[in-house]
Amino acid sequence: MTAEVSHSFLLDGAVEWSEIATALGDLRLEFDTEDMSLSFRMLDCHDQLLRKSGRVLLEFDDSLTMLAAGTPPQRQATAEAARFPADLPEGPVKRLTEKTFPLRCFLAMASGTLHRNSLRVVDDEAKTHLRGEILTVGSDAGHVTLVTLSPLRGYTRAPDRLGAALLAHGAGPLEAEHIFTTLAPNVPRYVAKPKMRFSGHETAFDVAVETIRNYIAVARANEAGVIGDHDTEFLHDYRVALRKVRSVLSLFKGVFGSVQTAELKAAFSDLMAPTGRVRDLDVYLMDRAGYDALVPEQLRPGLSVMFDAFAAERDGAQAKLVKHLKSKGYQKKISALEEQFAHPDGFVRGEAGGLSAEVYARKLVWKSYRKICKIAAHIGDDTVDEDVHELRIACKKFRYLLEFFAPLFPGKSAKRLIKRMKALQDTLGVFNDCSVQKDSLATFMSTHPAVTGARGLEAAQSIGALIAILDQRQRAERARVMTYFDQFNSAETRAEIKTLCQRKGAAA
Incomplete structure (x- = not known):
């Protein structure tokens, strides 16, 4: 029995514990507390990154519980007004979610009632061999039971027997996707x-x-x-x-x-x-x-x-x-x-509409790549901003084409090319951001009513200093543009693009 299966279990609906108890032999199943009925919410962000990573986050009883197959539950306190991971008090759930989606807010994927109980497996002398927790979670759409076992050192019979009994009653490993589709079947993947x-x-x-x-x-x-x-x-x-x-x-x-x-x-x-x-x-x-x-x-x-x-x-x-x-x-x-x-039957197709997508894609990608090279060849220390912006736009169009047509290209060639463009696009993006921000801040400083009076003078001095710093940063990024272009446009990259675009008759 693997560690994943022996420590966490997922069952549909409620569990008949009396039937499972009979499979424990000379060991006895006891429930430590009365069944607690609580309201719950299943949380994730809009991108459903927890769902995609195999995790389930439940909020109940003023706490957060993160569940994943093969690992013990992670718990911490929540906060009443916590909309974002950063709003949570310190704890393992905050650390994980803040790393996973720092800019996204929590959204309730499902809500309903949760029944919480804890169990023990004991011997004839009432000595505890195993502890566990039971969460029966139900929404309007369905119910699941989550059982987490916490084996005690030196005792192996209890977890083995209880795990085998749960498996015999249809349990499986904790699967986030199954929990989502049971509790929130109408929430589509985004x-x-x-x-x-x-x-x-x-x-x-x-x-x-x-x-x-x-x-x-x-x-x-x-x-x-x-x-x-x-x-x-x-x-x-x-x-x-x-x-x-x-x-x-x-x-x-x-x-x-x-x-x-x-x-x-x-x-x-x-x-x-x-x-x-x-x-x-x-x-x-x-x-x-x-x-x-x-x-x-x-x-x-x-x-x-x-x-x-x-x-x-x-x-x-x-x-x-x-x-x-x-x-x-x-x-x-x-x-x-x-x-x-x-229903695109009503569209008028142009002269290229009936071309093979694969042939059309290779021609477009090659043309876009050649345009990047042509623009980059004329960029130097004295190049005006508009030409650097033109290179940025050309690189973005090239990346979009690779993304649109990726399924038509062999293997992962498109993904590799996009990855190689990353440093170049990043520095072009910073260059553009600095340029746009400088212009926007200068306009704000010269036209906005807030930049008047004593505080306005203070603001103007600060904004002026910021514009000067952004100008220095923009100059530094300009110097990096050709370095990163040369790294992107290596002999290996050129050969790969040429091979990709010249297949099946594409013009080079």
Whole structure:
């Protein structure tokens, strides 16, 4: 019997303990406490990262209990107003969840009633050989029983016998997925990056439609979280999903008719436009500690003027965004797009729509790669910011193409190429962030009403210092761009891209 099976068990429904007790022979099963009936919540984040990692988090009796196969339960106190892992008191659950999803809030996946009891296995002299805990957890959808055994040193018969008896009554190892589907069968799995599977016979049109349909679904799965303002990642995922839809429309040239492509681009741009300012403010507010750390301590109070203004503006921008997402106009527009891609027969196909997806993909990827190389060849110490931004955008488009077409490429070639791009994209991202932030902070300093009076002067001095530091950081990142490009564009990478893109007649 493995350690996983012998220490934690999962059974459907309630357990007939009288039948299990008869299998213990000369040992006796006793229950130490009266059955406690408690309210519970099963918690996870929107990404369901605990579920994906094989863990179950239960909140009951003012405590949190983390369960996973093969390990003892981890417990700690909860806090009444704890929305995020950081809000919890110190303990093992806080450490694990803060590491797993620091930016995501807890959400209740299921709730209901939990019955808690503890057991002992004793001999004729009432000496304890084994201890255990029983949690019978029930929602409106179903019930499961979780049994955790805690063997005592020197005693092996009791855990072996009780474990065998539980197995004989249908027990299995603790499986998070089974618990989720029993207690919360109507909570779908959330995947921010849907993985597509193709047979190899698809056209470019098929891939474009399927990709857009999947990312519309991702955007819609985040609407309620954006409206509820649960955490900043709902809006982030919503925007990324719509950005990828727009990327497909831009990159898959000739797949849809030109008029329809223009109409679709405009429609998705209109959906995304009201989200921009809230996201910008979220990024500033989340990075407040980082901004404070960049300037001397005596200048930090001046930054508070700016962050207080951002927080107030964010409240108003969020209210407008909620009104937009709840509006009949928005709901009608996105529902119509959803329906359009669910039934794509009404689309006008462009001249490339009927091409083999595989051949089309290889041509697009090769063209995108060559564009990156062409832009990078002209970047040096004196290159204007716009050219560095152009390289960043070209790299992002290249990565998107690899992600969209990954199922069509052999093995893990696309994933390897994306991984090799990471350092280059990271430094290009920092460069771009510094540039955008410098411009935004300069605009704030010259136009915002908060930068007036005595406190306004204090704020202006702090913001000015911050802009100077961001400029230094941007210059440092510029110097790294070509170093990281050379690392990405190694002979090995060039050969792999060329081999991938020249298969089956793709032009090089």
